[in-house]
Amino acid sequence: MSGLKIVADANMRGVEAVFSQYGSVELVEGRNLRRGQLEGADVLLVRSVTSVDSSLLQGTGVQFVGTATSGLEHVDQHYLQTQGVRFAHARGSNANAVVEYVLAGIAACDDYLERLLAGGVLGIVGQGHVGRALARCARQLGIQLRCYDPWLDAVEDAAELDEVLGVDVLCLHPELTRQKPWPSYHLLDAARLGQLPADSLLINASRGAVVDNAALLERLAAAPGQRCVMDVWEHEPHLLPGLLEQVDIGTPHIAGHSLDAKLEGTRMLGAALATAFDLVPPESQLAGPPVASLQAPENLQGADLLRWLLQARYEIRADDRALRDAVAGAPGSEVAAAFDALRRDYPQRRELRGSPVYAPAAPAAWASALGYREPASGEG
Numbered sequence: 001m002s003g004l005k006i007v008a009d010a011n012m013r014g015v016e017a018v019f020s021q022y023g024s025v026e027l028v029e030g031r032n033l034r035r036g037q038l039e040g041a042d043v044l045l046v047r048s049v050t051s052v053d054s055s056l057l058q059g060t061g062v063q064f065v066g067t068a069t070s071g072l073e074h075v076d077q078h079y080l081q082t083q084g085v086r087f088a089h090a091r092g093s094n095a096n097a098v099v100e101y102v103l104a105g106i107a108a109c110d111d112y113l114e115r116l117l118a119g120g121v122l123g124i125v126g127q128g129h130v131g132r133a134l135a136r137c138a139r140q141l142g143i144q145l146r147c148y149d150p151w152l153d154a155v156e157d158a159a160e161l162d163e164v165l166g167v168d169v170l171c172l173h174p175e176l177t178r179q180k181p182w183p184s185y186h187l188l189d190a191a192r193l194g195q196l197p198a199d200s201l202l203i204n205a206s207r208g209a210v211v212d213n214a215a216l217l218e219r220l221a222a223a224p225g226q227r228c229v230m231d232v233w234e235h236e237p238h239l240l241p242g243l244l245e246q247v248d249i250g251t252p253h254i255a256g257h258s259l260d261a262k263l264e265g266t267r268m269l270g271a272a273l274a275t276a277f278d279l280v281p282p283e284s285q286l287a288g289p290p291v292a293s294l295q296a297p298e299n300l301q302g303a304d305l306l307r308w309l310l311q312a313r314y315e316i317r318a319d320d321r322a323l324r325d326a327v328a329g330a331p332g333s334e335v336a337a338a339f340d341a342l343r344r345d346y347p348q349r350r351e352l353r354g355s356p357v358y359a360p361a362a363p364a365a366w367a368s369a370l371g372y373r374e375p376a377s378g379e380g
């Protein structure tokens with residue numbers, strides 16, 4: 001079956017290259033997608049900003065929904081199932097991008113990188129694609145870990161939540177769920193925020209509502225030594241007034257937005273559509289342009305060298321500045337549009353993983369931890 005009508009979020013990299021072999025591709029703005037725009041559509045491809053449920057799909061002919069994301073709470077999967085609509089997601093496509101974001105955040109905040117390399121402890125909540133990838137990388141860097149994911153039977157470096165809250169750097173990577181007995185919604189409420197060591201770093205790159213944002217604002221006011229990196233916000237694209245000013249680094253939900261991750265998400269959906277409709281696999285290989293090799297400064301070693309490597313491809317402070325500049329002085333009603341615009345027009349970011357890097361002073365384990373490689377001879 002081909003000649004499909006495919007409606008896709010315009011912010012899905014490579015979507016025309018992959019999907020035009022299966023039919024016509026119409027690009028739409030995902031945040032405000034309405035049922036009327038799905039007239040005649042067979043396939044709907046979304047990102048996290050589109051709620052996919054009966055109010056969007058009822059009465060349409062959509063037979064396949066794909067989301068180029070890991071988080072799935074914007075999709076009513078039960079409704080899709082009852083309607084016989086096939087569903088695909090892109091879990092794992094952006095895991096490494098988030099890992100690189102988290103490490104860049106740690107490296108950019110005070111001396112947390114030094115603390116972790118000197119025996120400090122990294123806590124990870126959630127051991128799915130992102131949490132496991134972060135744990136694997138941290139182990140290879142020699143960092144001590146405490147991991148918590150009560151939904152899984154086997155977790156390496158497992159610890160109870162109370163112990164995980166007591167670490168130097170706490171990273172949140174659960175999916176957003178209200179399901180009992182272990183909901184992640186408001187997992188960090190006022191009481192649990194109060195359990196964090198007063199000089200610890202909290203990083204949330206999962207979903208905003210995993211942390212009670214009002215309680216976080218109070219915590220940051222009451223514990224001036226508490227550091228915080230926030231990529232996701234409760235009720236985004238709206239921000240709780242005053243919260244951005246209190247966090248050390250704030251970004252507009254772009255932790256997973258490397259070009260490499262976006263292309264991989266599109267590729268995964270193309271492969272899933274081909275399987276669902278028994279079509280030939282996508283022809284497009286969807287690789288980003290080659291990246292120039294990196295050469296580490298010879299005078300750097302230890303944490304300074306690692307910090308250089310972590311920031312060579314991704315400057316997290318630039319994303320923080322862009323968000324602050326965009327919302328500074330903007331009336332509340334314009335903050336959401338500014339937040340969405342930053343995501344829509346996000347600059348091309350490449351991953352360190354797969355990059356050619358010349359860093360002879362780096363321990364061999366770092367290359368496998370971070371996934372970079374030695375440049376081939378003559379590679380520029």
Ligand SMILES: NC(=O)c1ccc[n+]([C@@H]2O[C@H](COP(=O)([O-])OP(=O)(O)OC[C@H]3O[C@@H](n4cnc5c(N)ncnc54)[C@H](O)[C@@H]3O)[C@@H](O)[C@H]2O)c1
Nearest residue numbers: 070071126127128129130151174175182183184206255256
């Ligand atoms: N900021 C970004 O750009 C970005 C990028 C990718 C993913 N995400 C978010 O991060 C989440 C994790 O991504 P992933 O790819 O690892 O998803 P995943 O589905 O592979 O893993 C989610 C994990 O969370 C665990 N979990 C659920 N409730 C929990 C709880 N109460 N406590 C601890 N663990 C719990 C699950 O058991 C699962 O192992 C996604 O669901 C998505 O919402 C954000």
Ligand SMILES: O=C(O)[C@H](O)[C@H](O)COP(=O)(O)O
Nearest residue numbers: 047048049069070071094256
């Ligand atoms: O869940 C995910 O995979 C990420 O949060 C994803 O990057 C969300 O970004 P969006 O789809 O809205 O661009």
